[in-house]
Amino acid sequence: MKFVHAADLHLDSPLRGLERYEGAPVDRLRGATRAAMENLVELCVGERVDFVVLAGDLYDGDWRDYSTALFFASQLSHLRQAGIRVYWLRGNHDAQSQITKHLRLPENSFEFSSRRPQSFVLDDLGVAIHGQGFAKRAVTDDLAAKYPASIDGYFNIGVLHTCVSGRAGHEPYAPCSVETLVAKGYDYWALGHVHRREVLHRDPWVVFPGNLQGRHVRETGAKGATLVTVEDGEVADVAHQPVDVLRWARVEVDAGSCVSGDDVVDAVRAALEQALDACDGRPLAARVAISGGSRAHDQLQSNPAHWMSALRAVAIDVEPEAIWLERIELATDPAIDFSALDQRDDAVGQLVRSLREIAGDPDSIEALSDSLADLRAKLPAELRGDDDPTAAAALREAIGDVERLLVSRLLDGDSS
Numbered sequence: 001m002k003f004v005h006a007a008d009l010h011l012d013s014p015l016r017g018l019e020r021y022e023g024a025p026v027d028r029l030r031g032a033t034r035a036a037m038e039n040l041v042e043l044c045v046g047e048r049v050d051f052v053v054l055a056g057d058l059y060d061g062d063w064r065d066y067s068t069a070l071f072f073a074s075q076l077s078h079l080r081q082a083g084i085r086v087y088w089l090r091g092n093h094d095a096q097s098q099i100t101k102h103l104r105l106p107e108n109s110f111e112f113s114s115r116r117p118q119s120f121v122l123d124d125l126g127v128a129i130h131g132q133g134f135a136k137r138a139v140t141d142d143l144a145a146k147y148p149a150s151i152d153g154y155f156n157i158g159v160l161h162t163c164v165s166g167r168a169g170h171e172p173y174a175p176c177s178v179e180t181l182v183a184k185g186y187d188y189w190a191l192g193h194v195h196r197r198e199v200l201h202r203d204p205w206v207v208f209p210g211n212l213q214g215r216h217v218r219e220t221g222a223k224g225a226t227l228v229t230v231e232d233g234e235v236a237d238v239a240h241q242p243v244d245v246l247r248w249a250r251v252e253v254d255a256g257s258c259v260s261g262d263d264v265v266d267a268v269r270a271a272l273e274q275a276l277d278a279c280d281g282r283p284l285a286a287r288v289a290i291s292g293g294s295r296a297h298d299q300l301q302s303n304p305a306h307w308m309s310a311l312r313a314v315a316i317d318v319e320p321e322a323i324w325l326e327r328i329e330l331a332t333d334p335a336i337d338f339s340a341l342d343q344r345d346d347a348v349g350q351l352v353r354s355l356r357e358i359a360g361d362p363d364s365i366e367a368l369s370d371s372l373a374d375l376r377a378k379l380p381a382e383l384r385g386d387d388d389p390t391a392a393a394a395l396r397e398a399i400g401d402v403e404r405l406l407v408s409r410l411l412d413g414d415s416s
């Protein structure tokens, strides 16, 4: 018996942060979430799976018209023709209260109730699937706590849209702990909501498959669904299957060994070729971050517009229509040997020695903190933030920044 577990389809969600420019693969980006779902259906049919579980956020929000739902329904029809059933529930993005329109789905579609936990028992396969959808966007109860006990002699699957005890950067919806999920006695937990693929537990399996298609530069790497094989009532294999049609990557380039702007362009080219290789034939949307103390710094800074265009041109030249530079961060520093600065017998050496002395002396740091306390108290609350900028560690870090900034400015020009 085989099934596919997917979540967070976010159908018709736009890909973000993509400006238009000459030679960029605009058309391939439109409809990427739909193309990823088509690949998912193809995977299910090709693998002859018995059913599919979708753990919430099928839609990005309310439908502007019926075309998104029509597309979803058409994909379900393809699965119906292949004899594949689909069990799905609503997450925070497509909660009952969020979606105002309604479209009747094909008869192979089974939606879990959003009012109480519901179980589908598949006697032909010896499988019981338990789940509950989101009635409203902000569900802050532990939904899993009320899920029914596992059914003896069946392969039990729990479907849940959840943050699992506050994962960083995700809304704290339907919180629960891995321990309580494991204690339930199910064989597999099909989770959704967190867009990064993660296996939280094995035997029983607790899995976030990640979303089907990365939509911005924080959703990097291969995206897809989880193919689960069950033999004699036990999980025999859990495999990630990419279905995305475009990959996101953050491409870091250290310009430390570059002497000229052209060297930097060559280094970026090599890094992009490598990143594109990792995409297995898909186009790449990349943020290029160029950093490091470099002798090319002055040349880059004297004409950033020229070098930005030179980098876009080389990205297009690697393979036309295959790479999109979402953003280029030119963040090099002048080539300065910071470690030797305090040996200098001039004003710069003196400045560096004084700054390092303050950073290394607890009394000086405390005095600095005291003198900044009044200033901090006068800041409006919304500007203060969570971290205290007058804490010792923060001040030592700030002094390091000050050294870098001042020395760079002072030595800029005589660095080459």
Ligand SMILES: [Mn+2]
Residues within 6 Å of the ligand: 057, 091, 092, 093, 161, 192, 193, 194
């Ligand atoms: Mn979600």
